Every structure is written in C-alpha cells, then in structure tokens.
Amino acid sequence: MNDAASETAGAESTATLDVTGILQNVSAELAEILELRKVALVDKGVRGQLDEFLMALPATLEEAGRATAQIRSRGTALFVIGEDRQAVRWLEKGGNDPRTVHLLGLARIAIGRFAAAAESFGEIAREHPQARAPLAEACLRAGDTVGARRAIGTLLKDTRESADGQFLSAYLAELDGDYDTAYSTYRRILEETPAHPGSLFRLAYMLDLDGFEDDAVEVYERLRNVRPTYTHALVNLGVLYEDRGEYTKAVEVYQAILDIYPDHPRAARFVRDAKASLNMYYDEDLERTEDRRAQILRIPISDFELSVRSRNCLAKMQIETLGDLIKRTEPELLSYKNFGETSLQEIKDILAQKGLRLGMGREEQTASVQAAARTLLGIEPERGDITSKNIEDLELSVRSRNAMSVLGLGTLGDLCRLSEKDLMQVKNFGQTSMNEVKEKLAEFGLSLAEDA
Numbered sequence: 001m002n003d004a005a006s007e008t009a010g011a012e013s014t015a016t017l018d019v020t021g022i023l024q025n026v027s028a029e030l031a032e033i034l035e036l037r038k039v040a041l042v043d044k045g046v047r048g049q050l051d052e053f054l055m056a057l058p059a060t061l062e063e064a065g066r067a068t069a070q071i072r073s074r075g076t077a078l079f080v081i082g083e084d085r086q087a088v089r090w091l092e093k094g095g096n097d098p099r100t101v102h103l104l105g106l107a108r109i110a111i112g113r114f115a116a117a118a119e120s121f122g123e124i125a126r127e128h129p130q131a132r133a134p135l136a137e138a139c140l141r142a143g144d145t146v147g148a149r150r151a152i153g154t155l156l157k158d159t160r161e162s163a164d165g166q167f168l169s170a171y172l173a174e175l176d177g178d179y180d181t182a183y184s185t186y187r188r189i190l191e192e193t194p195a196h197p198g199s200l201f202r203l204a205y206m207l208d209l210d211g212f213e214d215d216a217v218e219v220y221e222r223l224r225n226v227r228p229t230y231t232h233a234l235v236n237l238g239v240l241y242e243d244r245g246e247y248t249k250a251v252e253v254y255q256a257i258l259d260i261y262p263d264h265p266r267a268a269r270f271v272r273d274a275k276a277s278l279n280m281y282y283d284e285d286l287e288r289t290e291d292r293r294a295q296i297l298r299i300p301i302s303d304f305e306l307s308v309r310s311r312n313c314l315a316k317m318q319i320e321t322l323g324d325l326i327k328r329t330e331p332e333l334l335s336y337k338n339f340g341e342t343s344l345q346e347i348k349d350i351l352a353q354k355g356l357r358l359g360m361g362r363e364e365q366t367a368s369v370q371a372a373a374r375t376l377l378g379i380e381p382e383r384g385d386i387t388s389k390n391i392e393d394l395e396l397s398v399r400s401r402n403a404m405s406v407l408g409l410g411t412l413g414d415l416c417r418l419s420e421k422d423l424m425q426v427k428n429f430g431q432t433s434m435n436e437v438k439e440k441l442a443e444f445g446l447s448l449a450e451d452a
Contacts, residue, residue: 019049023073023080030099030130037080038227041260050081061093068095079103082261084110098124102131105138114142125151136168137198140175148172163193171202182206197226201233209427213240224256231257235266242274242398243428250274273398296354297323304350310343322354327361387413387446400436403429412446419449 022028022036040046057074058064064071075090084107091104105120121135136151152168170185186203189196204219220237223230234257241250254271257264299322301314313336319325325347333339333347351357391409392401403426409415415437423429423437441447 019046020053023053023076030102033076033080033103040080041082041227041229047081050077053077072100076103079107098128105134109138114138118142118144118147133164140171145175163189163196167196167198174202195226197223197230201230204233208236208240216240229260231261231264238270239398239402247274247277297321307343307346309338310346313339313343322356323361326356326358329359387411387416391415397436399428400433403433416446417449
C-alpha cells in the first residue's frame, strides 16, 4: 500500500471510529480504551471527537455532583488524551468497577504515584489477571520488591514465557543488582519483540548509566515511534544529544514531545535551552584577539628593563606578570615602602606600550561579576537575597542542570547546602561540571558546604 492509500485508509478508520460509543459503554473492553489512547495521541480527527465529547460533560467535580457515570466518562476521556494528572482526580471519584480502577492505576503510574497505583491494581488483580503485570510494575517502581516478587510469581505461572513476564523478571534482576541477567534478558526480549517499550527503555537507561552513550541513543531512537509516547525516554534522548553537541537533533526530540503534550514543562524548558545553544556562534576574530591579550598578560615582569628599586618592590608584592600588575592600583603601589612617583611612572610607561593601565584588571573583574549578576539573576549583587533566587536562572550547562534537577534543588541556597561529595554522587556529574558550579557560586560570593 502506498503512502496516499495509507493516509486514505487512516482517514476512513478515523471517520468510522465511534469515540463516544466506546467511552460511554460501561462494558467496553479495556483493550479498546488503551487502543483509543494510542490513536488519540497521533490522530487529530480522533482528538477533535474527544474534545467535543469532553465539552458535553461537566467541567468540574462540583458541577458533576453525584453523577458517577459522567465522572467516569470524563476521567476516561482525560486518560485517553494523555491528561493523566487530571484523569486521576476524576477516576478516583468514578466508581470501583474494574475498568475504572485499572485506568486509575495506569494514570497514577504515568504521573509517578507508583505506590498508589499498586493499591489500585491490588484491588482487582486477584479476579482480573490483566492487572497483574501493571501491579508488578507499580510495585517495582515504588521500590516494593517484596510486593513485586509476589506479583511476578503469580503472573509468571501463566505468562512466564511472554515478553511482559520476561521483562518484569529482568527488571527485578536489575533492581537486585544482577545486571548481566537484566542485560541479556532485555536483549532476548527485543530479539523476539523488537518494539517492546519497557525493555527498550530499561535497556537504553542501563546503557546510558554504564557510559555506552552511542548504544543508548540507538535504543532510545527505537522508542520514538512507540505509542503512547514515552516522554521520559525522549527527554533522556534529548539530553544525550545535547551532551554530544547535536542540538538540532535535541530540538527535534523535545519538539516531538510538545507536539503531543504542548504543556510538558521539562520539554518546553529543554527545547528553549537547546535552541539557544543551537544559535550560538563562534567569533574567530574575537577569539584571536582574546588569545593575543592573554599572551600579553602572561608576559613576565622580568622581560622588561626596570630599575632595581622598581623590580625589587614588585617582587616583594609578588607581582610576576603584566596580568598581576594591572590588578593593582596606583595608590596601592605608592603605599608600598620605597615605591615612589619615579617608579610609578616607569611602570605606567611599560603598561602603556602594551595598551594596558593600572587598575584595569580589577575593574574588568568587578564589571564581569556585576554583568553576570544582572544577566543571570536580574539583580545587582548587593541587592536582594541571592540565595533565594531560582537555580534555573543560572543557565548552567545541560549536564550540570540535570544534576540539579535530579537532586531536586530549587534555589542557590539549596545548592550551597550541599558539598562536593554530594554532587559527585550524581550520575554523569564530573569534575568539569563541579568546576562550573563552583565558578558560578564564586561570582556571587557563595560556595558549596564543606564535606562532613
């Protein structure tokens, strides 16, 4: 079938899909709801039908009152369009029939409420075998390995050889630290079921964690066409592309998330940063000028013909290069014993030959700090409480920013309460990132806490 024929067939299937009938039918199979969710996330026609369906329902729980059927319908529709957080609020009030409880559990997993999701599936797993796999997953992700083992044990009696059953066994092995078993099992699953989403994500995550970034990118890429969209996988992929300097690809990945979830906060923030990095340019003329200036500032004082008095005074003040010299002011030099106007003029003449002057180094340093404060925090360094500012305003590199996110840091004060040891425990946070963070803090007179 050619592309045009495929599009025609897709349009026809959308036109004949009874969205309202599925959502209002209490007896609709769970599989129908899950398939509708996959379609709704990529098909604008179906999404339009769902929007119309939602408009005909109460917009708030207060409006719905005790109309359980309408509450259940709205919660299910919100789940189908990927509004999982809102779906949880409605499904919690939508009754205790197995289908509603199952959807509630899936929505809770989607928003990271794993323990609550395990409670949902635990209510129905005994009578409904299809809830056992997500129950095991919820327990695993909640850190309840005992509950996960129990759920997996029950599940594997019937599905030991299925892809989902093998996946859960591999996930449990991973949590137990048996990484070789986890690796081999995920790969075996993908040989038989190449698009198994859970195995793709866990394998990619492990590869990234172990430093095999190229392999991780390849596996994450295979998840891009899986529906529903694995947003956390795509965020990880985008970060990997940024780490490699491939900002165009990073933007494409983040945009793929926003095309389906326009209000996704991390994707919106990351795509903005990636675009900013993409638009940066390298000014070769400026770079050459700065290199020449740096070379001049490294010239030793001993290279110049100075009087014995001037040379001795500078040596005692530990001024060894022109860079050291321009950080001093005229009053500072004149205040030194035996350093007079003659020596001062001698120094000024030497600096003038190189286009330099006394005090300019200190002025540049002060201006740099003030400019950074205005740019990064929107305030002068002496105004306000810098430690209360949002850490995102620092515009750290991708790797450093991700570490701040992992640690849940919100302000500069939060960061200053951590030590170097605390930061170095974060995945992919190395000495380069450490130096960057310390330099940013030093610009504002702040520093990390001392290691215990």
